[in-house]
Amino acid sequence: MKFGLQLGYWGAQPPANAGELVVAAENAGFDAVFAAESWGSDAFTPLAWWGSRTERVRLGTSVAQLSARTPAAAAMHALTLDHLCGGRAILGLGVSGPQVVEGWYGQPFAQPLRRTREYVEIVRKVLAREAPVTSDGKHYALPYAGPGATGLGKPLKPIVHPLRADLPIWLGAEGPKNVAQTAEIADGWLAIYYAPRLAGMYNEWLDEGFARPGARRGRADFEIAASAQVVLTDEPEAEIERMRWVTSLYIGGMGAPELNFHAQVYRRMGYAAEVDEISALFQAGRKAEAAAAVPDELITDTAIFGDEAHVRTRLKEWEDAGVTMMLISVSDADQMRRLQTLVST
Incomplete structure (x- = not known):
């Protein structure tokens, strides 16, 4: 199992x-570095800036939001980064949620699965550079022929020859239909809140996608990158306490009460009653109480805190569950050096 560094998205600074x-x-033997975006910093610029100091690690977006840029623009970002880093780019994509898509980007959220499929198809056409790119998709039509069109749109191929036509595309997915489609059309799955004890459920979703006619890959060459908090510490209770606040935010505040994909993930884990309580408290402005309502096991299902022996044991559980990369956040270089012994063995 490989390791990736998750830089995430920026806070206020x-x-x-x-x-x-x-x-x-890179020095510790990590396989990749990923950057994310929400509604502040973007996912590509940090990889180009900080990634320029590296020679080996892959550079990926986890995730670039579909509604932030058109498929052709995402392909331009990816092929540019891939040239700059010598063929180490991974294009990680995700739909985000309706609050961000409609509230921040001013785009419709409807039919996220269909939008994802059309988006990926166009990106692959750009990277293949076999013909001028066209699409008769419902969501992304090329050339554009909708309201306000001049009728002068011209199918184009990228001026720059992409370094890799098969530049890997990984998708962030949480629900069963999205995960199945990811297995069908993508090269990897960016899994958030992955719980090894539910590997059987995830495998059913993945296998459905692998079995579809024309599926791009099979399990043997498909990557599963699970984002998880992994901290070597003699005080795991302090880390669990810290995570209560983050977890309550994602359950109660990172999505609309009517549609919160993160909350749905925890419901599938068996925490429906806890999710209801946390959500109600958070949405009532009682954030401290919402954090206190997060049970320890809800956190430790998807995170690893403890001494080296404990962390090694738990990492083996993720690996045995089929995870090919642990995508972890690291607070400082000292923690990175402590993790190096786990990465190199």
Whole structure:
């Protein structure tokens, strides 16, 4: 099992030590570095900036939001980054949620599965550069022929010859239909809140996608990157306490009450009653109580905190469940150096 560094997206200011962490990750034997976006920093610029200090690690977006840019623009970002880093780019894509898509990007959220499929098809056409790119998709039509069109749109091929026509595309997916489609059309799955004890359920979803006619890959060459908090510590209780606040935010606040994909993930884990309580408290503005309502086991299902022996044992559970990469956040270079012994063995 490989390891990836998750830089995430920025808070109020850029992280002060991200460049140091990226170099430390490469030196520690990490396989990849990923950057995310929400509604502040973008996912591509940090990879180009800090990734320029690296020579080996793959550079991926986890995830670039579909509604932030057109499929052709995403392909341009990916092929540009791939050239700059010598063929190490991974294009990780995801739909985000209706609050961000409609509230921030001003785009419709409807039919996210169909939009994802059309988006990936166009990106692959750009990267293949076999013919001028056209699409008769419902969501992404090329050339555009809708309201306000001049009728002068011209199918084009990218001026720059992509370095790799098969540049890997990984998809962030949480629900069964989305995961199945990911297995069908993508090269990897960016899994959030992955719980090894539910591997059988995930495998059913994945196998459905692998079995579809024309599926791009099979299980043997498909990557599963699970984002997880992994911290070597003699005080796991402190880390669990810290995660209560983050977890309550994602359950109660990162999505509309009527549609929160993160909350649905935890419901599938068996925490429906807890999710209801946390959501109600958070949405009532009682954030401290919402955090306190997060049970320890809800956190430790999807995170690893403890000494080296405990972390090694738990990492083996993820690997045995089929995870090919642990995508982890690291707070400082010292923690990175402590993790190096786990990465190199």
